[in-house]
Amino acid sequence: MRKWLTQPDFIVERDVARCIGCRVCVRQCANAVHSYDDEDGTILSESDACVGCHRCATLCPTGAIAVKRAPLEFRDNANWTARAIRNVYKQAEGGGVLLAAMGNDQPFPIYWDRMLLNAAQVTNPSIDPLREPMELTTHLGRTPDRVEIEPRPGGGVRLKTRLGPQLKLDIPVMFSAMSYGSISLNASIALARAARAAGTYANTGEGGLHRSIHPYADNMIVQVASGRFGVDADYLNRGAAVEIKIGQGAKPGIGGHLPGEKVDAEVSLTRMIPEGTDALSPAPHHDIYSIEDLKQLVFAIKESTRYEKPVFVKIAAVHNVAAIASGCVHAGADGVVIDGFRGGTGAAPQAIRDHVGIPIELALAAVDTRLREEGIRNHASIIVAGGFRSSADIVKAVAIGADAVYVATAALVAMGCHLCQKCHTGRCNWGIATQDPVLTKRLNPDVAIRRLTNLLRGWSHEIKEMLGGMGINAIESLRGNREHLRGLGLTSGELQALGIKHAGVGA
């Protein structure tokens, strides 16, 4: 009898007529699905271990491998789905917390897909971005309520207002926090260099700033999370901005855990922890138990960086997100990062990932509205994260009120990730979410940079086309301009929460 009741998720089929026995699949699969039998010279495939990452099928020179969903079906049951049954099997065997990676994969409503954008017709000419200027330049940071000027000695006026530190983005998209440790150094370097090339920023996550990324530190946002890994004065001052991470959309209220096996010499040096020890990030910051404690940390960081760096606070989208975001702004944050419940992770308890938090669309609308009601919207930028897939998602987020969007999963996919959701195993066949030197060398940073910058360039063109179509030639005229959004198939409660009208309702 088998020792476990679970069946494989996928079936790996080999077309023997096509297979030339080159054994690429055997060498490429870190999960050891494929094996070579020396005695009779055949290649065997053991589907049980297959995660569906497509590495073998993609690299097979003759297209002999197909990876299919396992055909073994349970009897239909709307309550006891295959997933629910399999989860019980797994826990009955292991007795532990079920782990998952990447973002929430459950079929909750995706409001981006229920919102439609506007376009200009007749009364207002649309603008062709290939002929006319089209501005995506975005600044992140605190701004005053008004511009003040003063008379210049000898006539005229001059500027009295002195703006605080601002991040300048050529496109309102940044690479979200992914730590070196959770992803490979090659992947981290590719993100940093792509951010530099595209005129935007990448985020260190709680992985410290590896010395090979120091040359790109002007395009790095350095994170201070509850484990404080890699944080010292040099780290804070090297980055373009500092982000205090309170929560993460994939696991609100939960800390982090990088297993000791992943803490090799380089990770140990960068995170400033002993080699081979687990890197445990506590659920709360042990010096933040209230909003006034957060204020102390915000200003401790501002003092350490001579008020030259914007300080962001990242929170997960939870039920009371508007009031919490407002508190963060009052505590001195120059930007609030809101991470929705579809945000990714390198590892999280599946029950948390799939059931805690709220969609970023609703959280963003609530926060933008609240900050405007309080007259403090200009005191901090709003940066949103959590499952953004396309330029259209980004444009819709800006129209609701976001200053910029963080993407992580989309960046990983651009580098080759196939969303197999097994980051926590450390056996990423694409060389992204692993520290195994055999695997990490598969990711060529030069190729990855090209793919990342291509993605941002493509999005930039698309965003400009959509803006021009609406008769807008500067992104700030779309920001918070919900007149350009209409809901489709939403209840009045949802429309109200999003602050938009239903499709078919005029201006």
Place this chain on the structure above:
Amino acid sequence: MTPETTKAAYVRRGEKDMSGCAIVGVMSEAGRRFPGDIAIRAIGAMHERSNGLGGGFAAYGIYPDRSDQYAFHIMFDHPGAEEATRAYVERHCVIVQDEAIPTRALEVIGPRPILQRYFIDLRPKARERYYGLTEEDIVVRIVMHINCEIEGAFVLSSGKNMGVFKGVGYPEDIGRFFRLDEYEAYSWLAHGRFPTNTTGWWGGAHPFGLLDWAVVHNGEVSSYGINRRYLENYGYHCALHTDTEVIAYLFDLLMRQQSLPLEIAAMAMAAPFWSRIERMGEEARELARTVRIVCGGALLNGPFSIVVGHRGGMIGLNDRTKLRPMVVARHDDLFFIASEEAAVRTVCPTPDHVWHAEGGVPIVGALKEQAVA
């Protein structure tokens, strides 16, 4: 009034009002007052740019004997609105003079609302109650209250020594209806409207007035949604859903409340492109950058040409890519801004200078120092 032509119907429809238009501004920079005839003929020359669903004028310097009082031009859908407004106004103000706005019976002008004007002084009590606010801030509150809270009442203008006259009809007919040939002003604004919906409410015509600001506008503001939310931060309530309303409030916010000079207010509303800012000298660059970053919500996007009147003169402004026409001319002491050159040449066949306004660069007509008003 038919039910469809009331303020209530207009507000209930809740739709943003879009329109194409003809605009004219003409003033004597010497402060010489001249009859409204010139403005009527100039706007009439652009008849084709309107469709008979709205026309209006603003005139500065028309009430020299009452120049210390705020002149409230108010329209009412019914006598009840008039009573409610009068009771509310008298709580805060002394009404020094109250009269019907003189009109001339014209067949082409359809159902008309009650049109009254009041010359008012603020009561000292109102100033005590709103201590910390300027007299003008209090007047803005009074206007906002009437427009948002009193059913059937709408304030057309609320400045000193000026007034807005507007209604449903072709502008040249509206001008004759209000007997503007009998008024003398040193500065006139005129507007002919081509709305895309058949709104029949008189208050929806231009100019839009607040304090001594009057705005005539040709175009559509595609940034309306965020301009409106930006203004709400500073206590303005856009009751009318018109682009013109947000433009008037932006001028009031930036120039009156925040005391920014015109060039900087214009820089916020029709901002220079970042590519141009990068090429500026250091001090100019820092100024432009700061204005764009701080006042991003005030940027007016989409095609527009506007003329904004105030007691000291008028300002013309085009969107920064110049998607709507604007011609400027000078002749002796006269200064013109118009959608089309034909409008200028109809009343001034051989002006000294005629030129086209540049996108995003404000055009200024200003009373010479010590000139009247």
